[in-house]
Amino acid sequence: MKSKYNFVIKKNNQNFDMHELGIWVESFHIYSPHAERKKLIVPNRAGSLLSSTRIAERRVAITMQIEEENENNYETIKHDIFDLFFSEKEFSIVRDIKPDRELFVIQEGEYDIENLTTTDGKFSIDLTMPDPFIYGLQLEKVFENDSLVLTNPGTEKSKPIFESTVLQDTSFVQIVNENGDYMMVGKPAPADQPVISPYDEILVDDCSSTVAWGAVPSIESGDVAGSIGVSNGRFVPTSYGTGTGWHGPALKQSLSSPLQDFNIQTWVEFNTAANELGRIQIHLLDVDNNIVGMLSIFDSYSQFQDAVGRFRVGPLSGPYKYVMSERHPYWIPNFYGRLALQRQGTRISAQMDFYDSNTGRYKFNLADEFYDYQGQFQTPISQVQIHFGQYRSYAVATMNMDKVRVIRLNEIGENEIPILAYAGDNLVFDHQNDIVYLNGMDIKMEKDFGASYFNIMSGTNRIFTFPQGALDTKVKWRPAYK
Template sequence: MKSPLNFVVKKGGNIYDMHELGIWVSSFHIYSPNLNRNKLTVPGRRGAYLVNTQEDERHVRIVLQIETDSMQEFDALKHTIFDLFYSEEAFSIIRDITPDKEIFVMQEGEFDIENISDSDGEFEITLTMLDPYIYGPEKEAVFPSDVVSLNYKGTAPGDPIFDLEVLKPVTFALIQNQNDEYMMIGKPVNVDDQVPVEREQRIFWSHGDTLVGWTTGSNIDGTVAGTMASNGYKFYPINFGTGSGSWHGPAMKTSLPQVLEHFRVDAIVEFFNSAPSVGRLEIYLLAEDGDVISKIALRDTTPSRAATYGEARVGNAAVNYYMFNDTGATPSTWTNFFGMLRIGRYNDEWFAYIAKIDQTTGEHTARMYRSWRDTEGQFRKNLAQIQVHFGQLSSYTPITAMGIHDIKVFKWNPITQSEIPYIAREGDVITFDHKEKNILINGESHLDLKDFGARFFKLKPGENILTVYPEQSFNVTCRYRERFK
């Protein structure tokens, strides 16, 4: 028989059912919302002024019984319970009587399991809801037009996440509610004296689907050897050839349709490494004479464990400056990497960026950005060619699960005060995440584009009138969870 008050705990990707663990839920009580009033008293005036109200944490009191067949089973289950409710992070509880509702709780303080007999016991635990709301399941609303009415049935305001799929180039994106609260990035164009322009103009795009138009590379930090191929969606190494005690492997290069002074190069790559293999993946930027003007790379040279280094270098092997050459926060930050490598230059300002990409959400994680100004003007050669390389070090077991999926090259065009740059193009996805207070374009954070007066607003209980601008520019989806007091 199962307790009518039974519940499950969701923790660390696992689900623990109290009934299946042999635990009877005798009592389950969620305390009321806890309002903390900040008041001001004034001499000579009765009562006080209300300064503000803060919704404080709430508590959940649960009484449970356990029944086993022996002292050994009792002791084992007791420690299972201790481990279940202990957590560095909040875990969630879903009750059988409300399977569509979820609360997030943490244990504070100690509790004890009192013996009723050698093999039976009872205990009471009080858990803390740092987030004082009860959550419903995630819902999704697809906007049929640029003005919609969304009926939010929660009793506490909710945090929406808006995904705007771009249908045509836009210089701004805005969504607002009936209370004139709005979120916006970019700038609208004043048609009297302004024009939209391409600040970043894509001039090259390889999908990794073919090596037609690419020729064997000639200038890497090591020896060009072996072969690479395309399987229709990425470049990858077939073999690394041979080398005399140094780096060696295949390299291919291609010329760009324009020679660029100001540029940005983005690449989507994979680098799945594990001990005892070592290897590297590199993207070189070459001048018209074939000299290396910069490179960005991933490498692992530790056969005893997996440790991925990100490398962003300005210059060639002889004369250079490194913007970064490390593993990130920890040796495992970029291990088993799928994500973006970026390097570029505008005037004498060099910049580099590396980030993993969550293949489910598309969000960039484990990010690192560095910039450096070439004040002496040492590295001013123009970009004319892109070269890709996969490498093996000496005779160490090579990393074979690596590939280059996508390479884009952008020309940076100077703009005037009367020109407003496009911020997104057809196929891009702009995300206004009002829950995490973040703005993303194709998974990359772009809080720098946020309008000064824009705010992350909430869905109000009842009807929400939401309007999107510019008109007919987006397919919009709103994701949210209704919250209850």
């Protein structure tokens, strides 16, 4: 028989059912909301005036019993319980009696498991709800004709997530409620002022064919050997050949015209183990095959896992400068994400972003920049060269390339307004975490100064999107209850 107070703990992407663990839930009490009030005392006036109210942390009190068949199992489950209720961050509880509600808790202080017999025990534990509200299942509504009447069944306000697919190029996106609270990125343009494209795509290659790519006679700090093929829609090294140092296949492609101000982005996968080495390099060349810049990710250690992103302007023969050279423990051993190098005027910048396939967003951004005031690194780029490398005969990391994109950066005048998002782009306004994403990239720097991550209130909400006809939008939220 299962206790009517039974519950499930959700922690570290796992579910732990108390009944299945052999724990009997004797009681489960959620304390009332803890109202903290500030009051003003007015001279010569009876009583007080209410100044403000906030709901503080809330308590949950649970009593449980353990019944085991032998002392060894009893000792094991006691320590399993200690581990289960301790966490570095909040975990959630879903009660069998209310499976459509979820509360988030942490354990503070200590508690003891009383030994009733050598194989049975009983304990009480107090948990803290840092967020004092209980949440219902996620709800979703779709906007129709750029507007939405939304009924929030919760008794408290909720933090929404809006997601928009862009239907036509636009310089801004705004979401506004009936009270005038709004979220906006970009900037609207007057009717008599055309918006300007901030860039032109020069090369977009999805790495599904090597037809447009040509042979490379030599590479920097290594030998050309082996070949590049296509597997699962990505460039992969099909062989590395042999060599006494770095060696491997390389290909290059000419751009339709030389570029002064540019941004190159490439999406790569780099998976390495402690005994594996490897490198992916993307070189930017001028018309005479001289190196103008380089993007790379590599592992040059044979005894531990490594993943270093390195970005450079200029050839190793000089002059040259590293824009960024960084590693991140999260990317060891597996990395899939974006490498980017940009030059706009004297500003040269590099960026490395890990892509989280679970959320569809980029995170753990590493970026750096410098200003080329001396004009040492201003040669136009005319070609893109790619290379996969193996060191000697060491075991090689798993490597592939998913996409290469090169754009020309256009100059935007002081009074000109650039396009923010293009048809087909995806925008996410995450009011739960105060961030805005464009195609998975954080663009909260584009947020309008007066915009706010507004809430959905209890009851009826009227929400509108602008520009009209430019967005296909939906909203997700979890109703909150006391």
